Amino acid sequence: MGRRFDITFVYDFIPKLLGFLQITLFIVACSMLLGMVIGTAVALPRLFRIPVLQRVSRIYVSFFRGTPILIQLFLIYFGLPELLKGIHLDVTRVPALAFVILTYGLNSGAFISEAIRAAVSAVDRxxxxxxxxxxxSGFHxxxxxxxxxxAAVSLPAFSNLVIGNLKDTSLSFTLGVMEMTGKSQTLGLATQHFIEVYLSLSLIYLAISLALERLFALAERRMRLHEPDVGVLRNQ
Amino acid sequence: MIQVRGLTKSYGKQKVLGHIDLQLQKGEVTAILGPSGSGKTTLLRCLNFLEKPNAGEIAIGDVTVNCKGAGKRDIHKLRQKTAMVFQNYHLFKHKTALENVMEGLVVVQKLLKADARARSQLMLDKVGLADKQDAYPSQLSGGQQQRVGIARALALNPEVVLFDEPTSALDPERVGEVLEVIRSIAREGITMIIVTHEMAFARDVSNHVVFMDDGAIVEEGPPQELFGSPKEERTRQFLKRMTQEWSYTI
Amino acid sequence: MKLDPGFIYDAFLQLLSALPMTLLLxxxxxxxxxxxxxxxxxxxxxxxxxxxxxxxxxxxxxxxxxxxxxxxxxxxxxxxxxxxxxxxxxxxxxxxxxxxxxxxxxxxxxxxxxxxxxxxxxxxxxxxxxxxxxxxxxxxxxxxxxxxxxxxxxxxxxxxxxxxxxxxxxxxxxLAFTVTVLEVFGKANIVANQNWKYFEAFIAAAILYWGITILLETASARLEKRINRYHRGGVA
Missing domain, CATH: 1.10.3720.10 (MetI-like)
Structure with missing residues (x-):
């Protein structure tokens, strides 16, 4: 299985993989934006207790939280075109990337709606x-x-969602999307240095995750300046 | 018999206890009084090594521990000679009243479950809570929780029971029931050390009173002496202040 | 190619054969x-x-x-x-x-x-x-x-x-399907490919995962109630 471990390949692979970082980040950014729109739309019926819609929201959230992302990915990539054919809409030429973004958007929408609900109810009546x-006025x-x-309350949860989303994008290679993990597969097959390529890829994911975590922690600190003890605690 | 020699304790540079010597007889009830911050709770917690003293020697029954080189075994032995009743009860929250009392008997003293249960029920009965044995701490009032705490300590049959301000976290109307329980076990001749702010209680229940201030023992003696004719000015001041406070609250 | 709701049931039954592996995993x-x-x-x-x-x-x-x-x-x-x-x-x-x-x-x-x-x-x-x-x-x-x-x-x-x-x-x-372990998702792929009925096969898989998820959540909520009975409060 593969060739002898050789650390020099890691130096070689990292820049090659980084060339595809932008696609990974593009998927994350687009799907999170989409997810925020969907998440807000899904949260509202439950926040304001709108009959029927509130039920639909609940089922939506339950489904996307209750099934594996990989299934959602395949369901939408393979299943949606079949459904759309029923209404004479041909989407066979739409790139796989669009399906990936749609899936991750729908998926994070469910989680974001829960985060919004939790955050709003955390604000003191x-x-x-x-x-x-x-x-x-009510609006004001x-x-x-x-x-x-x-927003300040939900930031840690949101941070977790973004990082989770980043990690989930590694699955889009299963649909042939050439982001970092997709590239790592071809590199691995071409060189037979699988361990090195996945090590390189892991280091990149780790670096981005840690950077994102720091970024959100900083943002949270800024948004919570009015709570003196939070600032003190974080400084320790 | 309990003997403390040259006990010192400091947090970093701040000295909390400076060279304490203390000797208590078996069957004696000792009350430790003093203003807050005088080190009385720290002294009590040093006796079972919840605080680690910096130097000195503690002897309880047949166990003598030199605080400087005290290892885990020494501490463990000392703790088996003592039991403690905490200010905030500190009952095990995931265990019922009965299980709280049984816990030490089963785990530490390796009693058979049936024996531990019988003994624990006896103890709960003694503190007047036989009917609450299956209640969880969250279902008990503060006074009831503290009585379970007392039963838990007594069940271990220790050489000495250490009481750390047992009533100061209680609602005023609950203080009486706990003091009553302590008073009744004091009559049984169990060796006790009580850190308390309840002056009348201390005077009434103890045969020996220790007054502390600033990490040192200022004065000690029988209650009628210490309360009746204190020798030291600081003791007089403290007692005066405490009795004044009473007259306001009453 | 039309949607075949009856096949969802067929696919579901076929997926059950791979369920033990998923539960083991x-x-x-x-x-x-x-x-x-x-x-x-x-x-x-x-x-x-x-x-x-x-x-x-x-x-x-x-x-x-x-x-x-x-x-x-x-x-x-x-x-x-x-x-x-x-x-x-x-x-x-x-x-x-x-x-x-x-x-x-x-x-x-x-x-x-x-x-x-x-x-x-x-x-x-x-x-x-x-x-x-x-x-x-x-x-x-x-x-x-x-x-x-x-x-x-x-x-x-x-x-x-x-x-x-x-x-x-x-x-x-x-994810185990990527290293050729045959569990429910891998089986769903096989069923989908053999019959050219992607939507039905993945919907069946989704329902299976969703059901188990809801089961786990319910069981956990019950267990939580039981082991947290010491938090119940009130007077016994």
Missing amino acids: GQVEAAYAVGM AFRRIVLPQA | TGVPAAGGLLIGTGVAFIRHYRVRGLHLIVAGYVAFIRGTPALMHLFLVYFGSPVIIDFFARKLGLDFNSASIPILYYVFLAFSLTAGAYLSEFIRAGLLAVDKGQVEAAYAVGMTALQAFRRIVLPQALAVSLPNMTNVVIGLLHGST
Whole structure:
């Protein structure tokens, strides 16, 4: 199975793989944006307890959280075109990348909606009452008081989602999308140095994950400056 | 008999206990009084090594430990001679009242379960909680939890029971029931050391009173002496302040 | 090609034959991960000298990289390591005699162990120090206090998170198809390809995973209620 381990290949592979980092990041960015739109749309019916829609939201979230991402990927890549053919829509020419982004968008939408719900309910009810008491409208109370606080609260969860999403993109190679993991497969097959190529790839994922984690931690600190003890705790 | 010689304890540069000598007789009830920050709780916690003293010697029953080189075995032996009742009860939250009392008997003293259960039920009965044996700590009032804590300590049949401000976390109306339990076991001749702020109780229940201030023992003696005619100015000041506080609250 | 709802049922029945493997791929790493996770959490919580930095590195690596990488690194890497030591020790042993399945178990156990250790650690922090003191005061040793007082409560606190890890393992078991282990997802691919009915086959697989997920969640919620009965409050 493969050739003798040779660390020099790692130096060789890392730049080659980094050439495909942009595609990985492109998938992450697009699907997270899509996920935020979907997540908000899915969260609203449950936050405002809209009948029927609230039920649909619940099933949507349960399905995308309850099934493996790989199944979702295959279901949408292979299954959606079949369904669309039923309404005479031909999507066979749409690139696999689009399906990947759609799947990850739908998937993170479910998780983001849960994060939004948790964050909004974490904001003290008294804050809204105080906002009304100073004469704000419902909209103003939400935008100026609830939203900023909820955003700060949800940041750690959001950070986890982005990193999780980054790691999940490694599965898009199964549909033949040439991002970093896809490239690593071809490199591995061509050189037969599998361990080195996956080690290189792991190091890249690790570096990006750690960088993202730091970035979000910094952002959280900025957003929570009004809570003095948070700043102190993080400094220790 | 309990003997403490040259016990010192400091946190970094800050000295909390400076060279404490103390000798207590078997069957004696000792009350340790003093203003907060005087080191009385630290002294108590040093006796079972919840705080590690820097130097000195502790002898309880037939176990003598030199604090400087004390190893895990020494500490373990010392702890088996003592039991403690905590200010915040510290019951095991995932165990019922009965299981709390049984825990040490089964795990440490290796009693058979049936024996441990019988003994524990007896102890719970003694503190008046026989009917609460299957309740979890979260279902008990503070006073009831503390009584379970006392039963847990007594069940171990230790040489000495250490009470660390057993009533100061309680609602005022719950203090009485706990003091009553402690008073009744004091009559049985169990050796106890009680750190407390309850002056009247200390005077009433103890046969020996130790007054501490600033990490040192200022004065000790029988309660009628220490409360009636304290020799030291600092003791007088403290007692005066404490009795004044009473007159306000009453 | 038209949608054939009846085939969803057929496919579902066929997938059931691969279900034991999926459950095995979930259960074994869950147990392995719990073992690793408890050990790691203990080492980090009590800052065992020399070890705690190493295990911190392990946790950071696993959390920062996709599970797929763990699988590939173990799958390609451990035979090399095993053969190296077999040669060194002069053993008549070849890694080729080890079934692929064992590598998958190992890889997923390592993945789960890192995540579980984080949750167990959080659980350990949730147990207040006073109870440990009380355990010492009744004469317990540090290990007795950990095993009898701290760990049971820590596990109870982290149960919801641990359930999520198990569900993650269930979903992650689909990755095993990349190293030719035949579980439900691999079987779904075969069923889909043989019949050219992708949507139906993957919907059937999705329903299966969804059902097990809901089952796990329900069971966990029930278990949580039972083991947390000491949090019930109220007067007995």
